[in-house]
Amino acid sequence: MKKTSFKTQLPRLTLVAVLLAGSYLTAPALHAQNLPTLGDTGREDLSPVMERKLGEEIMLGIRADPDYIDDEVAAEYLNDFGSRLLEVHQEARGDANFDFYFFTVRDPMINAFALPGGFIAVHSALVVLAQNESELASVLAHEIGHIAQRHIARMIGNQKQDFLIPIASLILAALTMRSNPDAAMAVAIGGEGLAVQRQLDFSQNAEREADRVGLQILRDGGYDPSGMVAFFERMQSSSRGYSDNFPAFLRTHPMTSERIADIQSRIQSETFKKHIDSPDFQLFRSRIRVLQDESAQALLETKSYFEDQITHAISLKKPYPAAEYGLAFIAFKQNNFKEAQVYLDKARKESGRETGNDVSSLFFTSLQLDILLRSKQNPAALKAAELALQEFPVSRGIGRQYTDALIANQHGEQAITYLRDQTLLYRKDFGLQEQLAKAYAAEGKEALQHLALAESYALSGAISPALDQLDIARRSPDATYYDHAIIDARERDLRERYKDELEALKKQGDKK
Ligand SMILES: [Zn+2]
Missing domain, CATH: 1.25.40.10 (Tetratricopeptide repeat domain)
Incomplete structure (x- = not known):
């Protein structure tokens, strides 16, 4: 009895780990207009309240990690910056009106990820690589897009309170091992290779959807959307240099030219005011x-x-x-x-x-x-x-x-x-x-x-x-x-x- 219930749990958890570990560099190659429904139809999403609780539980572990950049000044800048992006799209906070929290982690990989409940991380290497506020904003806006579209909540599905702590520890484990590719893949695949493959399609569409929502947030926030294209292009070329220690997952799903072209076509007919960065x-x-x-x-x-x-x-x-x-x-x-x-x-x-x-x-x-x-x-x-x-x-x-x-x-x-x-x-x-x-x-x-x-x-x-x-x-x-x-x-x-x-x-x- 218990064994079967775990069977149904495992794919969901591991897939979340996959999405989170590479949420930024994954490639939306498909061109479907809507998000496909997930495997089991009729399954409910994780409720916003539970989603927030799950996010908070994961954050307890992240804050204790030595790679969490525990710096008040940097955090205050980043959170001011993030909340200004959200000002024009308050609906991104969802029904539970998530109080978003943005933070930085020490990581040489150029990436960012969103956690359940409105927690968004940017890697230190990404901050260093971003040349202007529009570029940083494009990354945050994309991650806000994931949360606004409830991608993670949909993947996890409805869960009882009892499962939050085990799910949180699984996600944390995947995050902790993200810089150790072999271990991360072991967690991610976990003998459920097929299920993972099926889920990648969802993930690619989710990326595309997050790009679309992100672009809207970026534009309405007064940033220069061409920053998104410029930055994605630089990310694409930087990720090539990482081929040796890049997790296999990211190697096989790089930031694609299709994704960049897709954004480019969305913005080409528009004219924008140049955004002036804060010093x-x-x-x-x-x-x-x-x-x-x-x-x-x-x-x-x-x-x-x-x-x-x-x-x-x-x-x-x-x-x-x-x-x-x-x-x-x-x-x-x-x-x-x-x-x-x-x-x-x-x-x-x-x-x-x-x-x-x-x-x-x-x-x-x-x-x-x-x-x-x-x-x-x-x-x-x-x-x-x-x-x-x-x-x-x-x-x-x-x-x-x-x-x-x-x-x-x-x-x-x-x-x-x-x-x-x-x-x-x-x-x-x-x-x-x-x-x-x-x-x-x-x-x-x-x-x-x-x-x-x-x-x-x-x-x-x-x-x-x-x-x-x-x-x-x-x-x-x-x-x-x-x-x-x-x-x-x-x-x-x-x-x-x-x-x-x-x-x-x-x-x-x-x-x-
Ligand atoms: Zn993403």
């Missing part, structure tokens, strides 16, 4: 170029890359703030704070964005605060952080730096008040809880510190360490009667969740 786009690329490999050797190589850029720019009599910014960020990473400051000042001067609120950049402001904080210029850091917070009131990264500056200047109480307000606004942000724990620690509030740490672990999906922290909180000498009540209630919730997860994983094990 932050180049700063974003510089930052990702540094973050994609932070080993000592790689930082030296990236440094000489930026130095070459500057030499080249000087010969053309052009400004080069993004390269100066890159050098400032590298110097900061190497703990050369004086040098970082010199380059940052140069970058600001070059960009003409030295002073005044309307011309400042989150990239500059945040690096300035980091330099002041790390070099222990505490009063200056607090002064700069207060100004920065006025300038970027909704930036969570600046908010965190502001509380770091408060703590460094022995104003822990103020930091606690600010952070507690923030946790009410952003209930799922485990970084905020972690920062709150730091602020409590600075004030010597032991029970509350461990309670906040427990929340932080729980939000990041680490239930067992969260339970340990609750235990420490309970034994803290300063735990009040009120704290005990909260600790007990949280423990009951978490134990329940822990039990459910273990059972879900056990069910999956039984079926093997």
Whole structure:
């Protein structure tokens, strides 16, 4: 009984893995107008609520992966950028009004992928390759197209809550192994070669449909759709160079000329305004170029890359703030704070964005605060952080730096008040809880510190360490009667969740 039900599960899961692993470079060679129906007719799609839950579950694993680029400034830029694309097509958020989240992962392959529920990843190599905002937008718009058209939800089909965790771990496994072609293919094929082949047809049509929706989003968002063609062409030529370590799946389904020609024919009769990029786009690329490999050797190589850029720019009599910014960020990473400051000042001067609120950049402001904080210029850091917070009131990264500056200047109480307000606004942000724990620690509030740490672990999906922290909180000498009540209630919730997860994983094990 159980064996048969697994049979029907397996193809669906593995196919999702295939779609996700190569969602960007797969080829839409077919010319059907509508999406074909999937194998079993009458099967329902995964509900939007379950789709979101599945996406969140996968994200817990991705955030814990060392290749996840955990950088507030880059994330804020990318999410501002992505939400502006969605502004003109709110319907892409679907019935459940998905709160999209865009992020970057370290990966030398030029690719991007969409996860269930509105989570979109871009590989670092893709960010570095994109020459302008229209090119980056074309990739994000394509991935938004996959989610808007519910491609993944349709492939997975309706699932019970119990299956979410096993599906999430399967997708995660496929993602983790995406840079190890042989292993990835083993997961993807899993002895169900026929089913996979059948599904590829769907995937090719899905690619084409995502291109079509993406093009519309791109155009209506005021970007230059020829950026899509230009970028796809560059992706096509770059992917040729990868033939040795490219997964077999991508080798046999490259970005095709048909796909590019298809987009070209859609846009040829139209005229477009040229899109003017935000200067932050180049700063974003510089930052990702540094973050994609932070080993000592790689930082030296990236440094000489930026130095070459500057030499080249000087010969053309052009400004080069993004390269100066890159050098400032590298110097900061190497703990050369004086040098970082010199380059940052140069970058600001070059960009003409030295002073005044309307011309400042989150990239500059945040690096300035980091330099002041790390070099222990505490009063200056607090002064700069207060100004920065006025300038970027909704930036969570600046908010965190502001509380770091408060703590460094022995104003822990103020930091606690600010952070507690923030946790009410952003209930799922485990970084905020972690920062709150730091602020409590600075004030010597032991029970509350461990309670906040427990929340932080729980939000990041680490239930067992969260339970340990609750235990420490309970034994803290300063735990009040009120704290005990909260600790007990949280423990009951978490134990329940822990039990459910273990059972879900056990069910999956039984079926093997
Ligand atoms: Zn795609």
